[in-house]
Amino acid sequence: MSTTADLVIALKKELKAAQMTYADLALALGLAESSVKRMLAKGDMPLSRIDAICRALKLDFADLARRVADNQPLLAQMTQEQERAVVADKKLLLVAICVLSHWTLEQIVSSYRLSEAQGIQYLAQLDRIGIIELRPLNRYRLKLAKAFRWRPHGPVMSYFRENAVLDYFSGGFDGAGEGLLLVHGSISRSLAPSFIERLQRVAQDFAQQHLADQKLADKEREGYTLLLGMRSWEFAAFAKLRR
Numbered sequence: 001m002s003t004t005a006d007l008v009i010a011l012k013k014e015l016k017a018a019q020m021t022y023a024d025l026a027l028a029l030g031l032a033e034s035s036v037k038r039m040l041a042k043g044d045m046p047l048s049r050i051d052a053i054c055r056a057l058k059l060d061f062a063d064l065a066r067r068v069a070d071n072q073p074l075l076a077q078m079t080q081e082q083e084r085a086v087v088a089d090k091k092l093l094l095v096a097i098c099v100l101s102h103w104t105l106e107q108i109v110s111s112y113r114l115s116e117a118q119g120i121q122y123l124a125q126l127d128r129i130g131i132i133e134l135r136p137l138n139r140y141r142l143k144l145a146k147a148f149r150w151r152p153h154g155p156v157m158s159y160f161r162e163n164a165v166l167d168y169f170s171g172g173f174d175g176a177g178e179g180l181l182l183v184h185g186s187i188s189r190s191l192a193p194s195f196i197e198r199l200q201r202v203a204q205d206f207a208q209q210h211l212a213d214q215k216l217a218d219k220e221r222e223g224y225t226l227l228l229g230m231r232s233w234e235f236a237a238f239a240k241l242r243r
Contacts, residue, residue: 005043006068007050012040014057014064028056069133074145078131083155085129093156095122096131100148101223102214105138146207147200168227177224192230199228 015025022040026033029052039045054061078086086096091114098108109119120138127134133141150156173180187195206226213221 004045004047004050006072007064008040008043008045010064010068010071011050011053011057014059018057020057025053025056029053066135069141072143074143074148075130076145076147077149077151078154080151080154082129082131083151086126086131087155087159089122089125091118092122092125093159095119096126099123099126099132099140099142100144102142102211107218146204168225177222195230199230202226203228 015022022036023033026036029036029049031039039049050064051061054064085092087093094112095108095114103111105116105119105123108114109116114122123132123134123138123140126132127140131143133143135141169180171178203226
């Protein structure tokens with residue numbers, strides 16, 4: 001939810017863009033110019049006054065609030081509490097994964113055994129948790145950054161390690177557009193971070209292509225899961241054989 005201070009900052013930008021002076025605004029509000037200056041400098045005023053300024057600017061309050069929300073910093077990572085709330089209900093986790101893929105409510109309920117009412121309920125929960133901002137007509141804005149990742153040892157990754165890893169790797173990885181590479185080697189410690197950067201770029205390319213292909217019909221797209229990882233590791237059975 002936008003704070004009053006955020007709304008006032010946005011109003012100042014709108015006044016500047018509209019080339020409306022404090023004197024012009026004071027005239028429109030029926031106030032003294034000094035009162036307007038003091039009110040905007042303080043950064044705190046009742047919503048009724050903000051609404052009045054919006055009318056003077058011929059700006060819809062909902063549009064102002066949306067612009068403020070769009071400018072809020074995006075989450076690169078959730079808190080433990082947020083992740084715990086998501087993973088506590090497996091259907092909520094399912095919807096969370098769907099919104100991370102930018103699915104609409106219609107796509108979610110047509111693909112999974114969820115009623116429209118349930119879908120709306122879960123979207124509302126994700127809004128309260130802070131993953132999305134729910135908007136009219138059950139549309140939403142994702143509040144996660146492009147570089148978002150689940151906490152490495154958080155509730156969500158722990159759940160997937162326990163319940164999904166074996167299922168994922170049980171596939172043959174031999175279908176169209178599939179592949180599995182396992183490469184082992186010893187390299188300079190100073191070069192390892194550069195390989196992580198390359199993996200991150202691949203992940204970003206995949207995410208951007210996903211967004212670009214949203215305009216395609218469902219029949220022209222296929223769901224893929226890209227799993228990238230790199231760590232200093234030795235198979236436990238091998239480690240036991242070390243001298």
